[in-house]
Amino acid sequence: MTTSTSHDATATDGWMRRFAESAHATETRLTSLDQQVGDGDFGTNLTAGADAALRRLDQLPGGDTDPAAPLEAAATAFLDEVGGTSGPLFGLLLQSLAAAVAGSGPTTVAYAEGVTDGLAAIRRVGDAAPGDKTLVDALTPAAEALRATPAGTPPDQALAAAADAAWEGVRSTARLRARMGRSSYLGERAEGIPDPGAVGVGLLFASAQGVVTDLDTHLG
Amino acid sequence: MTTSTSHDATATDGWMRRFAESAHATETRLTSLDQQVGDGDFGTNLTAGADAALRRLDQLPGGDTDPAAPLEAAATAFLDEVGGTSGPLFGLLLQSLAAAVAGSGPTTVAYAEGVTDGLAAIRRVGDAAPGDKTLVDALTPAAEALRATPAGTPPDQALAAAADAAWEGVRSTARLRARMGRSSYLGERAEGIPDPGAVGVGLLFASAQGVVTDLDTHLG
Amino acid sequence: MASYFENSSDALVPDALKGFARAHADLVTLDPEHGFLLSRTAAPSRRVALLSGGGAGHEPLHAGYVGRGMLDAACPGRVFASPHNRQVYAGSLAAARAEGVLHIVKNYTGDRINFGIAAERLAHRGVPCARVLIDDDLASDSADIASGRRGTGGTVLIEKILGAAADTGLGLAELQELGTRLAARCRTLAVASAAHTAPTTGEPAFPLAAGELEYGVGIHGERAQQTVPREPLNGLVERMTTALLDALAPEGPVIALVNGLGAVTPLELYAVHGELATLLDARGTDLARALVGDYITALDMRGFSVTLLAADEEILRLYDAPVHTAALRW
Amino acid sequence: MASYFENSSDALVPDALKGFARAHADLVTLDPEHGFLLSRTAAPSRRVALLSGGGAGHEPLHAGYVGRGMLDAACPGRVFASPHNRQVYAGSLAAARAEGVLHIVKNYTGDRINFGIAAERLAHRGVPCARVLIDDDLASDSADIASGRRGTGGTVLIEKILGAAADTGLGLAELQELGTRLAARCRTLAVASAAHTAPTTGEPAFPLAAGELEYGVGIHGERAQQTVPREPLNGLVERMTTALLDALAPEGPVIALVNGLGAVTPLELYAVHGELATLLDARGTDLARALVGDYITALDMRGFSVTLLAADEEILRLYDAPVHTAALRW
Numbered sequence A, B: 001m002t003t004s005t006s007h008d009a010t011a012t013d014g015w016m017r018r019f020a021e022s023a024h025a026t027e028t029r030l031t032s033l034d035q036q037v038g039d040g041d042f043g044t045n046l047t048a049g050a051d052a053a054l055r056r057l058d059q060l061p062g063g064d065t066d067p068a069a070p071l072e073a074a075a076t077a078f079l080d081e082v083g084g085t086s087g088p089l090f091g092l093l094l095q096s097l098a099a100a101v102a103g104s105g106p107t108t109v110a111y112a113e114g115v116t117d118g119l120a121a122i123r124r125v126g127d128a129a130p131g132d133k134t135l136v137d138a139l140t141p142a143a144e145a146l147r148a149t150p151a152g153t154p155p156d157q158a159l160a161a162a163a164d165a166a167w168e169g170v171r172s173t174a175r176l177r178a179r180m181g182r183s184s185y186l187g188e189r190a191e192g193i194p195d196p197g198a199v200g201v202g203l204l205f206a207s208a209q210g211v212v213t214d215l216d217t218h219l220g
Numbered sequence C, D: 001m002a003s004y005f006e007n008s009s010d011a012l013v014p015d016a017l018k019g020f021a022r023a024h025a026d027l028v029t030l031d032p033e034h035g036f037l038l039s040r041t042a043a044p045s046r047r048v049a050l051l052s053g054g055g056a057g058h059e060p061l062h063a064g065y066v067g068r069g070m071l072d073a074a075c076p077g078r079v080f081a082s083p084h085n086r087q088v089y090a091g092s093l094a095a096a097r098a099e100g101v102l103h104i105v106k107n108y109t110g111d112r113i114n115f116g117i118a119a120e121r122l123a124h125r126g127v128p129c130a131r132v133l134i135d136d137d138l139a140s141d142s143a144d145i146a147s148g149r150r151g152t153g154g155t156v157l158i159e160k161i162l163g164a165a166a167d168t169g170l171g172l173a174e175l176q177e178l179g180t181r182l183a184a185r186c187r188t189l190a191v192a193s194a195a196h197t198a199p200t201t202g203e204p205a206f207p208l209a210a211g212e213l214e215y216g217v218g219i220h221g222e223r224a225q226q227t228v229p230r231e232p233l234n235g236l237v238e239r240m241t242t243a244l245l246d247a248l249a250p251e252g253p254v255i256a257l258v259n260g261l262g263a264v265t266p267l268e269l270y271a272v273h274g275e276l277a278t279l280l281d282a283r284g285t286d287l288a289r290a291l292v293g294d295y296i297t298a299l300d301m302r303g304f305s306v307t308l309l310a311a312d313e314e315i316l317r318l319y320d321a322p323v324h325t326a327a328l329r330w
């Protein structure tokens, strides 16, 4: 686990690599969640995106100092190489993050702006509102947490707060009945189970600090 | 029965009307013949043509003195209003007769020419040769008989000779195995049965003398 | 109850003709009494009219090819039944130009007889008339079949090319000669994985197991002489293409028609075309022109045909000439 | 074994695209890596490119409508599956004009999301992009269906009309406004007497008894909400026409599309058209233009759809403007 008061290309690269590790470490559990509320392919979709991101990270020129580049590489991987609903939505989020970092540097303010823009794009595209039991329910509190963090806060600390808020959102989805996406067809049967896409959002923010191997502590 | 040394419009009109009566009188027998060697609709097709011809004869202007007109009316009826293979072929024969009569008057020479032309048209169109067990086997000897009749012979006498020759041809078809038309699919099973279309040709020439009610004397 | 959408099985063809004439009122007029369609847009340069016809159930053939650059008239019979000679006669009288009318006839006994009778009637009326007989179906090329090869997909290409030739002002004998030459340079093979729905019963006209193909079907839902096991598309198209090339031995460019028999999808037809193009490329045969789609059908049969026509520069020029009909336009 | 003619079920769509690009090399180019088709003949007067796409299995939609006077690009997905956002993104980048690209999207969740993601990506690249959503299917017009009406037959007419409007040099917002207005003026109803063949099993996608009809089917072989007894064609078409007219209440001329869903015959489609025309005549509705044929299909489903678009003089003028694509030409 890296902790630094300011992010650089190494930090964003590490974040994306840990996100891939977290996806692999929790794949079985993600699959079983999507089997309960969806069609069971979320684990596969997320690891496919993660692997594609790793391939692109490995192809970045060595010693590259652009902190937006790893985020951009991961964004393109998720946008271009993953099927299903969630993959490209993660790609949109990462694309907004990369754009904000490219504009204002890898700062807390940029992350707040990038996540807010990414959430807006996901909502434009997918039409889900908070409470619909989708990844929007984890992303919305994460964006709020980032925006509430004072501008001078080190990015790692801001992302840790975002992760906490995301996990809180994840736990809230277990109490919701789905209205969008595949699990909406299940009605009451999906109650009690957290939304897999939301879990993916928790994994993304938590991976800024370290690899997540144990989901249970977060799903509560 | 009319016998006159020369034909006029009354004679050709009477011939066509008697042909219609002969068709009706023998319909059941014709149907059964086509049931044995074909699809069973020859009786219906011939009476349908005969009835259509009668309707057209009734519409000719009263006191019409054109001897070709009744033949032309019957030709158009068979050509236009009868389905199946035989109806339009009878139409072709009648059309050639009408044309020859229109050209040279209702003479023996014109009948010989008309039947010869009609046979040629039927062979061009249907591609059947003598011996194929079709109406060509009755029409060929009838045409020969007409051509062999001296020019001065009264038409009734010439047509009587044609009828005799046609019936001889009809009897010959009972000994043939079909090569054209529907009955060709039956192979040996059609042997012993005369061709219904050929019978129709016998009826046509015989009707110049009188109505045919009994086929058995002709089929022998 | 039959599975066709219709008011009654007798009404389907006349109802369809009425609807066709309504939809294409700019191109054709229907004579409902005599049952033929007449072009409204035939080129004034024509000295000879082109007329075709045959049983219904093969749409867009022939009605869809009436118009500028192709047919002057079409005479549809009942489903899979020859038109009556009266239709052909009346249509010919209505369409005939100064130098008469050319009949384009697919080689089936009923069609030959009815067009033949009409031709005899036209001769009696003094209207010059000649015939081009289309007999391109390779599957019926057999000494056992006295009636000769059937007429199928080649009809479409030949009607197009003759239409352009008629527009140049060729005479009756020249058009007949060209048509006969084209028919000799054209071969077709068809396969099916399911029969058409029989209009009378609403059931498939013949049974065919899931793993089987009819190889060499015609356009009337008759079974082929061979039932073969299914195989991947490339093998099947190679077999068909080889047979066609062997029969034609084209020395110049070819025109291809990849034709759906009714229920086969455009996806499949274009996949067939891709295989055909690859095979012709590999053999050095110049695939100069191609049509892909439903051009001559057999009701809703699930199958396709491949037609090759051995062309030359002159034929390509005629093929490329403008055409504007309901079903073919360029 | 599936009853489609193919090398394998995964290969069918890419093989078909290759064959399509070969057959229509004068009209389109295929980008096989990204999976989109690009027009070679789009008018230089266009300031905005038109791009559409969706699952395969609906041919000639959309590939058949790429060319002069209609689409600049088409992105086909796998059979009945939305194209990937990457296809739409790459196709949009390749097609975009000075003032961007208009996406014509049928209203299905997958298509909305993937076109939406592509639009977000284009915005990041600074490429202006807007969307017209087609939702003309009357059968899915229900308060119970949160996702809204499906997009079906109207797509063909709207792509044609927007193509002509784009050729006049309209800007992105004007085209979007026109497209949205057209979508609001367009309704479709579809019926089927037999399901399509499921590509995975080779069996009908759903069972349907001989005497039954699915009333209100979509274009993906999903069952309709209503199964009704068969009835003669005039009654059926009257029911459909009445529903469409009630929904649209057209005050001016209408454009009709009588569309085959795959295995239905042209005879039946033209008979439908005849009934439709008679009904509209009787109600004093001016049937100003009509298309009859297979324009948007559901593989080999045995059914048809009727689309009415409430037009006006301006819309008719755009509809009449020349078009030259693989599947639509005048």
Ligand SMILES: Nc1ncnc2c1ncn2[C@@H]1O[C@H](COP(=O)(O)OP(=O)(O)O)[C@@H](O)[C@H]1O
Pocket: A034, A038, A039, A040, A041, A042, A045, A083, A084, A085, A086, A087, A089, A122, A126, A127, A128, A133, A134, A135, A136, A180, A181, A182, A195, A196, A197, A198
């Ligand atoms: N309209 C939507 N907006 C935002 N997120 C959505 C939407 N629909 C589904 N999702 C998210 O996608 C997740 C499922 O992703 P995935 O399994 O990859 O897609 P699919 O449902 O296509 O199999 C869900 O758990 C949910 O979080």
Ligand SMILES: Nc1ncnc2c1ncn2[C@@H]1O[C@H](COP(=O)(O)OP(=O)(O)O)[C@@H](O)[C@H]1O
Pocket: B034, B038, B039, B040, B041, B042, B045, B083, B084, B085, B086, B087, B089, B122, B126, B127, B128, B133, B134, B135, B136, B180, B181, B182, B195, B196, B197, B198
């Ligand atoms: N090619 C042919 N040439 C001359 N006559 C023929 C030919 N084919 C059939 N026929 C005659 O037609 C008769 C059958 O007529 P009909 O029952 O009306 O026709 P179909 O066979 O169409 O039911 C046969 O008995 C035969 O005489």
Ligand SMILES: [Mg+2]
Pocket: A034, A038, A039, A040, A041, A042, A084
């Ligand atoms: Mg899933």
Ligand SMILES: [Mg+2]
Pocket: A039, A041, A084, A085
């Ligand atoms: Mg999935």
Ligand SMILES: [Mg+2]
Pocket: B034, B038, B039, B040, B041, B042, B084
């Ligand atoms: Mg018979």
Ligand SMILES: [Mg+2]
Pocket: B039, B041, B084, B085
């Ligand atoms: Mg019969």
